[in-house]
Amino acid sequence: MKKFAALLLISTVALLGACGKKESAPAAGTEPAPVAASKIIVGLDDNFPPMGFRDSNNELVGFDIDMAKEASHRLGMTVEFKPIDWSAKEAELNGKRVDVLWNGLTITEERKQNISFTAPYMTNHQIVIVGIKSPVKTKADLAGRIVGAQDGSSAVDAIRKEAQVAASLKELKTFGDNVTALMDLSTGRLDAIVVDEVVGRYLISKRAGEYRVLDENFGTEDYGVGVRKDDAELLGKLDKTLGSMKEDGTAARIATKWFGADITK
Template structure:
């Protein structure tokens, strides 16, 4: 009888121990692992979002935004230049954890990438000199308008066929710096450009240029992650929301664009 009772007590004790072990393991499994490092994939030749300065250091609006978000997650951040044309393959091949470099949210991309909510709305803005008489898109009629060849501004203008047909000439440039120089010199009367690019350059020369209220359309930027990486997506979204709420995102935007353009 004593032997039987002893065996019963031992069996019950073992059961309690195993039960406690299971609960501990389950609790451990249920607790999400901390994000220790985030590898950001980017095009390192896209000022002001991400590019190399004169010291070959990676800088930019998205660089600063990503650093601030990673700090709030308590994670190290590594910036990895990639072939931007192969960005989805780099992400889904797990060579990078996120795509964060002026990534436009499109329905086609949503099929392969999960996005945060938009953090920036990029417009195709119209820049004129401060003394220009052009006040709206109608005022572009009969004028020489500049645009960077191969940029999304070209497609945006083409979509507004009526306005495009009213131009005297659509002059294409290899880069926006040269176009702005021609605008200042009077060889152009307006420049159509991505807002993130245009505001970056004109912020360097305050008072010299004006941005019209009307534009040639908008697109939204978001941070892209793998579709199955819901934990990282949630944490990044929370960090971005907090940065917008406490003014950190606005501060970073003003540093790069001279204005808060964060959505």
């Protein structure tokens, strides 16, 4: 009986010890290591050639597309391109539906209040495009005329910044994309459009002899990649990666492919 009791006691202790090992908790103050992100979601306007647009096969192509693919590869991350309503881009970013805004995004003091930017990677101008036979020669000649620009773009801000010119317009008409605005210019529903130079010159190069760019413009600006303010780690990685792409000539090669010259900053 005593022998049986002793065996029972030993078995019970062993069982409790085993259970204790299975239920052991991590030491106080320790937390599981965070899982590194393996994908980056790029928010873009998919009708913004040559920065990001769809080709004849409906594939997304463009300068910023190539830049984002190369940067993501160097970061060891897959990339997903997500077309968004560009006029609501900051809400898309801060709502965490995308990780970055990468599509000819102009760095402005107003936008800096809501999002962070990488160092500039390209300089741009807001140019004025008119029909080849248009009597408009200067910004002053836009008085009493209808001018178009993409809704939510820095072109709208640039026009409004020049209060005297903006007040002189008959109408500032906004569009979902620059391609549609250019079509309205072609049909005479607009007298001029204001657009990013890299985009505007690319578009009109496809229809030589139809348009003219004014010597005057609505200012110089820089492009950067937009990141959430609380995502400092990703911002730092992108800055370092873009810097290395510039140093080793990759950014220049991509720029030459799309613009015929290295126009990166």
